[in-house]
Amino acid sequence: MSDTSSEPIRAGFGRGLVKAGQLDHNVVACCADLTGSVKMDGFQKEFPDRFFQIGVAEQNLVTVGAGLAAAGKVAFVSSYAAFMPGRCWEQIRTTICLNEQPVKLIGAHAGISVGPDGATHQMLEDIALMRALPNMVVLAPCDSIEAEKATLAMAKDKRPNYMRMAREATPIITDEKTPFQIGPAYVLEKGADVTLIATGTMTPQAVKAAELLYKDGIEAEVVHVPTIKPLDVKTILQSLKKTGCVVTAEEAQITGGLGSAVAEVIADEGLAVPLIRIGMKDQFGESGDPEQLMHHFGLDAQHIRLAAHAAVERKK
Amino acid sequence: MTTKQLELIATDIRQDVIKMLEAAKSGHSAGPLGLADIFTALYFDVLKHDPKKPDWDERDILLMSNGHCVPVRYAAMANAGYFDRKELLTLRKLGSRLQGHPERTKLPGLESTSGPLGSGLSQAIGLAMGLRLNGQPHRQIYVTMGDGELDEGNVWEAAMLAPKYNLDTITVIVDRNNIQIDGPTESVLPLENLREKWEAFGWHVLEIDGNDVEAVIDACAMARAVTTKPTCILAYTVPGKGVDFMEYDFKWHGVPPDHEQAKKALVELRTLQGKIRSEHE
Known part of the structure; x- marks a missing residue:
């Protein structure tokens, strides 16, 4: 493994979201006042009409996502994992999983490596919360390159998806040719x-x-x-x-x-x-x-x- | 359809609700009876829809955020021709398409899955934004909500967002019947002044008698005519409407009638509370 190259996993999500938006005009994005942090700013700049600023309201964020999916949209919704899925689990359960609306949930700043912000912002229970839900796919890519591939794969997947990603730079251990699909280990x-x-x-x-x-x-x-x-x-x-x-x-x-x-x-x-x-x-x-x-x-x-x-x- | 015809349909729907709840031996009585006139207006006049093509891509969308009142929707749908009325008696039974709370994936014509309160308006917002992007900005979206439901914070997160994007195709109908499970809304958690609250959030607000079918139809027409704001209709209804011993009594919020009570209720509904003689007597 080389330590020379590293990048936050979320950077790969940002690139993947723009590419997904270019490939499919149905891709839309919603954020809860953390657009730069969760790396939705590139998509917002390129597709201003397909980006929706929801405000600091995570229950509304995911449920608006369910409505967008009902209109046939591929809705990516994102906030910090501590707040989404942290604050809005029931809405995800009822309006996304039971309702079978393929919303794409992106939990940023997951894990303890959020660092100085402390325990309130270090989301450690999101895997358990999402894994317990029928119909939900749970993803955790290992680096920014894989996160980009995962984002493109999510845009094509017909199920509800949750992807967690960390704040800090993570060593890059895959490359463009490394295979990735939703499913395989x-x-x-x-x-x-x-x-x-x-x-x-x-x-x-x-x-x-x-x-x-x-x-x-x-x-x-x-x-x-x-x-x-x-x-x-x-x-x-x-x-x-x-x-x-x-x-x-x-x-x-x-x-x-x-x-x-x-x-x-x-x-x-x-x-x-x-x-x-x-x-x-x-x-x-x-x-x-x-x-x-x-x-x-x-x-x-x-x-x-x-x-x-x-x-x-x-x-x- | 004439007012008289619509009122008779509402009475049929109320009778179906009583029969369904008696057979199910569980469920909510007061809300569905109070909502019968609103759902009659929606399914028999207001909504652009086709019971034979529930997924018609030009249909208006009706989201039922107060999912616990779904028996009235099932009864209205059956009377409108979505499915056979016999199926109504399967409510809440194993294998039924008519779940205790509505599930979109079970029954064509339901637009979403609901029950946990406060999530309908948010989905209406997503739908309105999505339909606009799809080049269908004309499709109307109606959301029914309970008044007790307005305790939920999610409702007000959504109420703040809809005017931001000028989602004028959204019409909220609040079933203002003043009761919730633990008692009168104003003692559980005071809601008033509701008109001022919705107006302060940027909504066009109408207040109507929600048990007057024509008033519901008129208000929905006015809501469609206003293209600068979403509309909130505060529809004042009588909980348990049409059945004297259920009216205004919060104890009937979450319980079904037993056989004797159902019999009594059906006679009352058939005779329009003693105003006319029933052919069944």
């Missing part, structure tokens, strides 16, 4: 000793952890899960059956998130596979420098490495 590194399953900002950390583990004499298989729901159970099972132990990593609460989803797969299949979940352990964050916070709460390559050692030990 991708094996980024092959290995036989332990499986590292990661999503979003934790995928670059998992790749880095695999490098560290290689030096320790452990060959880790890295599975990147950009689509948390529906989960690519087949790819995950193939890897688990090969390695026999697993570490999951996500910048979110371990309750109800990717780690829980993998635990469900293991239990459903009756596998005796040691699992260690990296994530926020039923606690809130606090203010601080993003990188320091990630280290403080155990959300980095070093902690994944240590967890992988422990998982391999438990196999014996």
